[in-house]
Amino acid sequence: xxxxxxxxxxxxxxxxxxxxxxxxxxxxxxxxxxxxxxxxxxxxxxxxxxxxxxxxxxxxxxxxxxxxxxxxxxxxxxxxxxxxxxxxxxxxxxxxxxxxxxxxxxxxxxxxxxxxxxxxxxxxxxxxxxxxxxxxxxxxxxxxxxxxxxxxxxxxxxxxxxxxxxxxxxxxxxxxxxxxxxxxxxxxxxxxxxxxxxxxxxxxxxxxxxxxxxxxxxxxxxxxxxxxxxx
Numbered sequence: 001x002x003x004x005x006x007x008x009x010x011x012x013x014x015x016x017x018x019x020x021x022x023x024x025x026x027x028x029x030x031x032x033x034x035x036x037x038x039x040x041x042x043x044x045x046x047x048x049x050x051x052x053x054x055x056x057x058x059x060x061x062x063x064x065x066x067x068x069x070x071x072x073x074x075x076x077x078x079x080x081x082x083x084x085x086x087x088x089x090x091x092x093x094x095x096x097x098x099x100x101x102x103x104x105x106x107x108x109x110x111x112x113x114x115x116x117x118x119x120x121x122x123x124x125x126x127x128x129x130x131x132x133x134x135x136x137x138x139x140x141x142x143x144x145x146x147x148x149x150x151x152x153x154x155x156x157x158x159x160x161x162x163x164x165x166x167x168x169x170x171x172x173x174x175x176x177x178x179x180x181x182x183x184x185x186x187x188x189x190x191x192x193x194x195x196x197x198x199x200x201x202x203x204x205x206x207x208x209x210x211x212x213x214x215x216x217x218x219x220x221x222x223x224x225x226x227x228x229x230x231x
Contacts, residue, residue: 025038025168025169026038026162026166026167026168027168027169027170027176028049028051028168029171029173029174029175030051030056030065030067030142030171030172031172031173031174032174033048033049033050033051034048034049034175035047035048035049035130035148035150035158036175036176037158037161039181040181041179042179042180042181042182043178043179043180043181045157047150047151047154047157047158048139048151049130049139049140049149050133050138050139050140050141050142050143050144051065051142051144051148051149051170052064052142052144052146053142053144053145054145056170056172058115058119058120058122058123058126059122060126063146063224063226064146065128065144065147066119066120066122066126066128066170067119067170067172068115068116068117068169069115069117069120069167069168069169070114070115070116070120070123070128070168070169071113071114071116071165071166071167071168072112072114072162072164073113073114073124073164074110074111074164075109075110075111075112075159075164076109076110076112077091077109077159080108081095082095082108082132082153082156083095083096083107083108083132083134083152084107085105085106085107086105086107086110088222089110089112097134098134098136098151098152099135099137100134103134104133104134104135104230105134105230106132106133106147106230106231107131107132107134108131108152108156109132109155109158110129110130110131111130111131111155111159112124112127113128113130113168116167120170124221126146126221126224128146128147128148130147130148130150130158130168131147131155131231132155132156133150133152133230134152134230135149135230136152144230145226145230145231146226146231147230148170149230149231
């Protein structure tokens with residue numbers, strides 16, 4: 001088991017290093033409170049965002065924004081209207097306007113992230129999203145409960161540009177200087193090709209089989225309580 005874990009960890013480390021120089025990805029700067037979309041080595045778009053007001057990290061019980069390389073695991077809200085309210089990743093049927101008083105739910109689109117490194121391994125289970133927020137007046141400064149918040153129009157635009165599997169890098173420093181794409185240039189961001197599967201390693205057989213009655217099917221992570229008011 002230890003040997004297999006080491007192989008998987010090494011593959012993730014190599015994949016992450018290679019993706020750092022990849023042609024297409026999203027970079028989120030905690031310092032700048034901005035998100036940049038890069039395609040073919042050129043800047044396609046930049047949007048203001050809000051990361052966590054509690055700082056950075058990936059520890060359980062902390063409402064912080066993880067750093068490092070992550071990947072788009074799921075996209076939710078394909079045909080939802082701008083301002084659509086989501087609860088446990090389901091459209092409630094309610095639509096609210098920007099800066100609606102007393103409201104702070106997840107709205108418009110959800111881009112659910114999965115960590116690719118040990119330092120952000122809990123991101124998916126912690127329900128770290130890029131999502132819309134009605135509290136647009138706070139965009140541009142740390143204001144979330146761990147997620148990356150965007151204006152509704154911006155997150156809908158981003159959602160349309162990035163596929164499942166796209167790489168999202170969250171950095172503590174400023175955005176890198178990247179040449180701007182020529183006006184009218186069109187790029188399609190593609191998900192990176194998966195790394196080759198590790199060589200199968202035989203595991204020793206357990207002396208006894210676990211009774212079927214004790215085996216539970218893994219469930220999709222539930223949103224933390226704070227997501228009821230927006231993350």
